[in-house]
Amino acid sequence: MNRQELVNLIREKQSYLCVGLDTDIHKIPKHLLSHPDPIFAFNKAIIDATRDLCVAYKINTAFYECMGIRGWESLQRTVDYIPSGIFTIADAKRGDIGNTATQYAKTFFETYRFDAVTVAPYMGKDSVEPFLAFSEKWAIVLGLTSNEGSKDFQMQRVGEGYLYEKVLKTTMEWGTPDNLMFVIGATQTAQLGEIRKLVPHHFFLVPGVGAQGGSLKDISAVAMNADCGLLVNASRAVIYAGNGEDFAQDARRAAQEYQQEMAAYLAEKLAVKQ
């Protein structure tokens, strides 16, 4: 999916919600366990219940890889099931020498046909560039992450600024707002305004609302740009909103709350017709 299509999707759906399919076999409702592929059965129900409310799904590959071959099959079925026209993210946080990075890019862009992959930039330009070489595909590079450990390296001073600022400035030169996004954690509200000034045009994937306590209101107020420029991810707060027979309806209610809040912020900020 290209940038214009993503921007149009956000305007049409009045939503910049990304539903995170961090599907944990130990957390899904028990009645699904008799299904031949319980992970897919869960995801299918969540997708059916939320597809009109979100613009993206993020599949965190860790939850699938830990199940071995069965997990990869669940992942494949899930990606194939996501309706075309919805942005798909493989949250794999890959990064390796160029020769290997190319294989990772092929895995997620060609074999599994995702629109985007999360990429760890620590190994530098040759580890990120292979993800930028595919038409209408995206690298989503870790900028400032939502977790406590972001202080350990990302928030360390390097010269005039923080290390994460150096990462943002340097990485921006490798790609364009048409093939590069940044992960900026929803819990980093104190830094968000400055980050948006530094990176005015790129989309941000913003995880950390819901279970990690980030505020959708604060993020939207400081980080939205003229194209919206945000994909706000919620995983546990949506997919585990309920745990009974009607878990999908509970997920829908949670997603709807986010979407309605987003529609209000879009209207306020961008004067988009509702």
Ligand SMILES: O=C(O)c1cc(=O)[nH]c(=O)n1[C@@H]1O[C@H](COP(=O)(O)O)[C@@H](O)[C@H]1O
């Ligand atoms: O790249 C990510 O998606 C990511 C980056 C980050 O800084 N923080 C973060 O939580 N994530 C991911 O976003 C999701 C957050 O899940 P919830 O806290 O359940 O909404 C998980 O899949 C995390 O792996």
